[in-house]
Amino acid sequence: MISKQETFNLSPYMALYDLIIPKDNMLRQINEVVDFLFILDELKSKYCLDNGRNAIPPIRMFKYLLLKAIHDLSDADLVERSKYDMSFKYFLDMAPEDDVIDSSSLTKFRRLRLQDMNLLDLLIGKTVEIALERGIITSKTIIVDATHTKARYNQKSPKEFLQEKSKNVRKAVYQFDENMKGKFPAKSTSNEVAEELDYCRQVVKIVETQTKISQIPVVKEKLNVLKEVIDDYDLQLSYSTDPDARVGHKSADSSFFGFKTHVAMSDERIITAAIVTTGEKSDGNYLQELIEKSKDTSMVINTVIGDTAYSGKDNLQYANSENLQLISKLNPSITNGNGQRKTEFDFNKDAGMFVCPAGHMAIRKARTGKKNDKKSQRLKFYFDIEKCKVCPLREGCYKEGGKMKTYSISIKSTDHKEQEAFQETEIFKELSKKRYKIEAKNNEIKNPHGFHTAKSAGLFGMEIQGATTIFAVNLKRILKLLNEKD
Structure with missing residues (x-):
């Protein structure tokens, strides 16, 4: 049961916080900038309002998760530090003498209270709302990219x-x-x-x-x-590895087992949208959804910057229909054919190879057709036939007894001539230089905040981790920009 009304802490020791927590403490600043009542509004339907024992306040439980994302701590270490770190207790709206929770309560909160709740969009939307209200976001540009996270359990038994x-x-x-x-x-x-x-x-x-x-x-x-x-x-004794993690490819020679987070970020380095998927998903297929999610936060967008993964035909047509400048260089291997069959074979821009529906990457490619006849030239991608023979998805893809499995695309299409001309302009070249910002942001998410490895099993756990991590990173960026304005 949770109370229908806010409660006020009447501890005689509350004044200690004013003495020991400096005004520029990050957690104090977050409490001042964010009204966390929106969390209570979202979660109160998961609690009984008039029956049962009093529950730990939902806002406090959420703040524990936020602290976990900020400081990259295990549940047990987080609770232990909360016993003696007065900045933690202040942030959690606790009196200095209050007892902390049992760490097992965090697991229950994640599993019981956050299910069926789109926490990722909610938290990103809240930070963008704060940034817009404070005049931090003024640009009409977003930068898109994807970052990978290794599964907690890797590919081990x-x-x-x-x-x-x-x-x-x-x-x-x-x-x-x-x-x-x-x-x-x-x-x-x-x-x-x-x-x-x-x-x-x-x-x-x-x-x-x-x-x-x-x-x-x-x-x-x-x-x-x-x-x-x-x-x-x-x-979850049933899983031998993470049940949702999949093999993705960082290059032709390297792969990872885990998840991808597809990210859109404003020019001011505030993340405006994110989508968590399994590791094998193609970056370019999520451009339109990232743009729409960014617009849902009240962002006004006229320019989108990304790498070659986003220059597929579908994305070019969408950008034209929405009057958007798409700053994404054409790649001869992705700009033709893939848009029409994206549910089958996906192009991995890092490896320069296509990946089949089962997640197997082509082992080599070759150019076919006459050199001087661009219309007839195609790229043919060859797959490992031994894997095709035993693949569970071979029906309709691999013909029994076949000596090879290939996938071909035309090298050039007239549908991309406008983009080809656009990428030679000065404005395209100048705007494309901004793409480094999102690479730096991905690095920030991974290293100080532990996003390089999943903290739990499954896509749901990855979404919760992504939501709290991005919320923390956005709040830190907002505080920095507010301090610079002052």
Whole structure:
């Protein structure tokens, strides 16, 4: 149950915050800039208003998740720091003497309260609304790109992943006490996940009995990660790897297993839209949705900047119909044919190759046709026939007994002549220089905020992580621009 009315904290110690939290503290500034009542409005339908025990205020629970995104902490470490960090308690609207939550409450909040809620669009929309109201966003330009996030569980079996995390704990312990080597139980020799889970629980129990060692920060950090992984497996024993993660390609020679976040950002470096997908999805297919989502936040747009992945025929036609300047260089491998069959084979601009519906990348390409006859020239992409023979999607794609599988496109089309001429103009060349901004933003999201790796399994968990991370990054950018204005 949650209260229908706001409550006021009457603690006699509240004045301490004015003494120890400086005016320029980021969390204090966020509290001053953002009215978090919009979170209560969105979540109150998930709570009972007149029956049951009093729930932890939804706004406070959300703020815990925001702190987790800002400082890249595990649930347990976040709650631990909230016990003594007065800036955290101030941000959470707690009295200095108040008790913190149990870390398990955060898992329940994510799973029970945030389901069926479009948190990503809600939080981005709120930050853009603040930026527009404060006069921070004045441009009519957005820059688009996609960034990848590796799955938390990679492509390892459950047993391998659990073994890795328990090993990290043991290594951290041995740094301080090598005599602990004889105190851990024998490692599991079977392939049963249940036995490996039991071994991990025993490791946790033994380390926690060694109070001096378990409280050492480096040991405690590894231990908390192992405990979170055990909790994840207790809830979802069915997955052998992340159930939603897919293989995507960063180049012809490198790939990743995880997710993609397709991002649109204003010229002022405020993210205006984002879409979280599995890792194999093509960047260019989400341009139109990113533009529409940005417009839904009240952004006015006349220019869109992106790399060659966004120069497909469908996107060029859409930009023309919406009177938008599309600053995206044509690529001879993507500008023809792919727009008509985008649900089948997708072009990966980093690798310069097409990817089939099953996620397999072409292994080579060749030019066919007469050199002097541009109309007849085509690019032919060749796929690994051994993979095609056993592919679950081979019906209608691979002909049984075939010696090769190829996909061909015409190299040039008259539909792109206008864009070809446009990209030679000075305005195109000048605007295209701004694309570096979104690459820097993607780097900011990944490194200080931990977006390089998923913190939980599944697309839903990735969307929650994306929503809170982008909200935090946008708020930090808004505060910086407001301080510069002052």
